[in-house]
Amino acid sequence: MAGESGKLQVFWYPHSQPSRAVVIFCRMNKIEYEEVHISIPTGAHKTPEYLNINPMGQVPAINDNGFSLFESAAILKYLSASRGTPDHWYPKDLKLRARVDCFLDWHISNTRRGASGLVYNQVVAALVGDSLNPKAAAEGKALLVKSLGILDDFWCKEGPFLCGAEEVSIADLVISCELTQLKMLDDSEESELLAPWKNVTKWFQAVKAATNPVFDEVHGKFYASNNQLKEAKLKATTEQS
Amino acid sequence: MAGESGKLQVFWYPHSQPSRAVVIFCRMNKIEYEEVHISIPTGAHKTPEYLNINPMGQVPAINDNGFSLFESAAILKYLSASRGTPDHWYPKDLKLRARVDCFLDWHISNTRRGASGLVYNQVVAALVGDSLNPKAAAEGKALLVKSLGILDDFWCKEGPFLCGAEEVSIADLVISCELTQLKMLDDSEESELLAPWKNVTKWFQAVKAATNPVFDEVHGKFYASNNQLKEAKLKATTEQS
Numbered sequence: 511m512a513g514e515s516g517k518l519q520v521f522w523y524p525h526s527q528p529s530r531a532v533v534i535f536c537r538m539n540k541i542e543y544e545e546v547h548i549s550i551p552t553g554a555h556k557t558p559e560y561l562n563i564n565p566m567g568q569v570p571a572i573n574d575n576g577f578s579l580f581e582s583a584a585i586l587k588y589l590s591a592s593r594g595t596p597d598h599w600y601p602k603d604l605k606l607r608a609r610v611d612c613f614l615d616w617h618i619s620n621t622r623r624g625a626s627g628l629v630y631n632q633v634v635a636a637l638v639g640d641s642l643n644p645k646a647a648a649e650g651k652a653l654l655v656k657s658l659g660i661l662d663d664f665w666c667k668e669g670p671f672l673c674g675a676e677e678v679s680i681a682d683l684v685i686s687c688e689l690t691q692l693k694m695l696d697d698s699e700e701s702e703l704l705a706p707w708k709n710v711t712k713w714f715q716a717v718k719a720a721t722n723p724v725f726d727e728v729h730g731k732f733y734a735s736n737n738q739l740k741e742a743k744l745k746a747t748t749e750q751s
Numbered sequence: 752m753a754g755e756s757g758k759l760q761v762f763w764y765p766h767s768q769p770s771r772a773v774v775i776f777c778r779m780n781k782i783e784y785e786e787v788h789i790s791i792p793t794g795a796h797k798t799p800e801y802l803n804i805n806p807m808g809q810v811p812a813i814n815d816n817g818f819s820l821f822e823s824a825a826i827l828k829y830l831s832a833s834r835g836t837p838d839h840w841y842p843k844d845l846k847l848r849a850r851v852d853c854f855l856d857w858h859i860s861n862t863r864r865g866a867s868g869l870v871y872n873q874v875v876a877a878l879v880g881d882s883l884n885p886k887a888a889a890e891g892k893a894l895l896v897k898s899l900g901i902l903d904d905f906w907c908k909e910g911p912f913l914c915g916a917e918e919v920s921i922a923d924l925v926i927s928c929e930l931t932q933l934k935m936l937d938d939s940e941e942s943e944l945l946a947p948w949k950n951v952t953k954w955f956q957a958v959k960a961a962t963n964p965v966f967d968e969v970h971g972k973f974y975a976s977n978n979q980l981k982e983a984k985l986k987a988t989t990e991q992s
């Protein structure tokens with residue numbers, strides 16, 4: 511999977527929330543790079559060629575002229591430093607940076623684990639030939655609700671961005687792409703999960719305002735195929751009733 | 752919880768694996784700091800005073816002259832930078848640093864989630880008045896075994912330290928303290944989990960050699976009280992039989 515004359519390659523799949531965060535970052539910062547679509551449904555993430563880039567067989571990953579890296583937060587930090595992106599994305603100030611690091615680590619065990627546990631076990635599993643798992647989905651939902659409470663009451667409290675930052679950072683990017691994944695649930699459940707949190711709602715609007723039109727462009731394929739899935743499901747339900 | 756004339760405070764509990772990693776780091780680097788013991792069994796982590804330091808009510812956390820921070824990896828990165836510790840702990844070279852970041856993020860969702868899920872649901876829950884959960888313990892164990900395989904085959908393969916580093920880093924520190932937590936299991940189960948992995952065994956020895964006597968000193972209270980617990984359990988089993 512050699513890139514065009516050493517150009518940075520970003521391996522991604524639009525339905526992967528951390529993939530979207532990395533692609534938004536690259537596009538917003540006009541980083542010179544090549545997008546490589548890794549089709550999860552056809553198993554492109556399990557080919558020997560791709561496992562050579564990311565032995566975990568997950569997206570996103572990058573290949574920067576022979577240096578391969580995975581884990582979205584690590585990629586975003588590496589790109590911030592190696593491409594010298596504006597400071598607000600990953601501040602050099604030690605305390606501001608520590609807060610971003612702290613949030614991103616907290617996110618992995620809380621919002622990420624909760625949201626992905628819910629969405630995978632309630633929706634995605636059936637699409638990839640795995641079994642739905644209502645108990646695991648319920649556990650994910652409980653963790654997600656608890657995490658959203660902390661997000662509202664702590665991380666988003668000061669605003670406008672996470673940790674009271676004045677400008678958008680990689681922390682905002684990572685979690686906002688995680689929360690858009692809730693669109694895979696029924697509309698009523700997505701709304702039931704997100705609507706109660708006033709600080710989260712305000713913060714989410716601020717992130718979209720700061721990152722659009724790129725945010726919506728990068729989410730385009732995900733939104734479109736997700737809407738198709740929902741329409742097909744509705745049709746099937748209507749035909750059955 | 753104001754520190755002595757602004758001295759760095761490290762809030763920790765010896766049975767907390769990430770706490771031990773932070774304390775080992777501070778002692779090895781001769782950082783000027785004060786250890787504050789947060790007794791989890793007596794609920795010291797849930798007092799309003801401590802929640803003011805760490806709203807998540809977990810250990811470790813630090814208070815650096817009014818700046819409070821939690822999440823062990825974020826603390827270690829912050830201390831590396833703010834105290835100017837030797838480069839090998841958290842390399843400034845962008846690619847070496849990215850590998851450490853990548854490992855630490857991977858660890859949260861894999862070795863950490865697996866090991867703590869197993870140990871908590873099989874042993875710790877009963878000690879803190881929670882219910883043991885054999886199913887959750889089994890899920891944790893399965894994830895841990897898978898993760899140890901990846902640790903052996905990928906992260907420890909090049910050696911002597913994680914990611915092929917020549918010297919010990921915060922990544923080695925964090926996961927080695929996680930793996931000592933397996934001592935809370937029966938000796939035979941700990942051995943069954945760790946013994947098959949030759950690269951992991953060699954790496955673990957290298958980490959202890961690079962960090963002792965501090966590594967064992969910081970583990971002292973944990974080892975001692977864990978041995979007491981095991982002896983009490985053995986005595987109860989013998990008396991029952």
